[in-house]
Amino acid sequence: METPNLNYIKELSGGDVTFEKQIIDIVKEEFPTEKEVYFNSVNADDFEAMIEIVHKLKHKISIFGLTKAYEVAVHYEKNLKEGTKKLKEEFEEILKLITSYLETI
Amino acid sequence: MDCIIIDDEATARLVIRQLCKQVDSLNIIGEFPDAIEAIKFLNQQEVDLIFLDIHMPGLTGFDFIQTIKNPPKVVLTTSDPKFAIDAFEYECIVDYIVKPIVLPRFLKAIHKVENVVLSDVKSNEIKFSEEDKQGVSKEKDLYVNIDRRLVKIDIPSIHLIEAKGDYIQIKTENKNYIVHSTLKKIEDKLPNDLFFKVHRSYIINTKMIVDIEDNSVLVKKEVIPVSRSNKPELIRRLNLL
Numbered sequence: 001m002e003t004p005n006l007n008y009i010k011e012l013s014g015g016d017v018t019f020e021k022q023i024i025d026i027v028k029e030e031f032p033t034e035k036e037v038y039f040n041s042v043n044a045d046d047f048e049a050m051i052e053i054v055h056k057l058k059h060k061i062s063i064f065g066l067t068k069a070y071e072v073a074v075h076y077e078k079n080l081k082e083g084t085k086k087l088k089e090e091f092e093e094i095l096k097l098i099t100s101y102l103e104t105i
Numbered sequence: 106m107d108c109i110i111i112d113d114e115a116t117a118r119l120v121i122r123q124l125c126k127q128v129d130s131l132n133i134i135g136e137f138p139d140a141i142e143a144i145k146f147l148n149q150q151e152v153d154l155i156f157l158d159i160h161m162p163g164l165t166g167f168d169f170i171q172t173i174k175n176p177p178k179v180v181l182t183t184s185d186p187k188f189a190i191d192a193f194e195y196e197c198i199v200d201y202i203v204k205p206i207v208l209p210r211f212l213k214a215i216h217k218v219e220n221v222v223l224s225d226v227k228s229n230e231i232k233f234s235e236e237d238k239q240g241v242s243k244e245k246d247l248y249v250n251i252d253r254r255l256v257k258i259d260i261p262s263i264h265l266i267e268a269k270g271d272y273i274q275i276k277t278e279n280k281n282y283i284v285h286s287t288l289k290k291i292e293d294k295l296p297n298d299l300f301f302k303v304h305r306s307y308i309i310n311t312k313m314i315v316d317i318e319d320n321s322v323l324v325k326k327e328v329i330p331v332s333r334s335n336k337p338e339l340i341r342r343l344n345l346l
Contacts, residue, residue: 062205
């Protein structure tokens, strides 16, 4: 599996460490909430809510340079729109990966 | 350019703000997590450019555009490339950037916006034919920019011109034209002896007057209001018996 990285954030910051800290802090704040919303929607079997939150989480996945994981999220969102949960496990693995990564930065 | 960012995701708003810092001409004057808040702001303040997310709770980006009157230029920022075709339906949408946004792509979008703004400024200028410039035939033709085409209008065929927000509607014998301009601009280009501003929203061709009654004038088949202050001058221009 890919490893999350800060390449995109560093590229955006152009050396602006205040921005780097700010964006990491915001992601650390937003990601757990979004993850919770995701699992709540899964538990409620609410496909519309799942689609909405997976769509939102895609951006977080891309921010950490997870290109392949992003593709998984894109396909998972598509599957949800078609009424299936195919790729659910793979997507949830990505969420785990990001959760662990956020603890290290 | 004064800009606002509308995106329900704080991370996305921060990314756009950081990208805007790289462009001196961009000045962020507001950030909004939803479209409703942005609409309230836009009711009070004019902006030149909006960075707009499509997927938002409540109103989507497209709903938002349809809600506001005379939307400024818009750059859509989204994680979903499939709406690109829909974006072409809206004249105000200049570009469509898929997240994660990288600086070169962002700069390209800003360059596009600057070009469109520049072209709008040029197109707002109502152009006259060469003869008019030389003063040979002041009453002959007027060229207006419609959908990036310069369309010739025969000046004497104009019945009236009505102000409609940032636009004017030019009504002629056969056709009506909507042009991004002001009554003041077109008034300066029309022959004074033929056209008269009877009201803050109307200029009429005095040769097309059918009758005048109290504070209105019938131009062809349309009743046009006449400001009390402009009525004496209008009467003075007529060949009264």
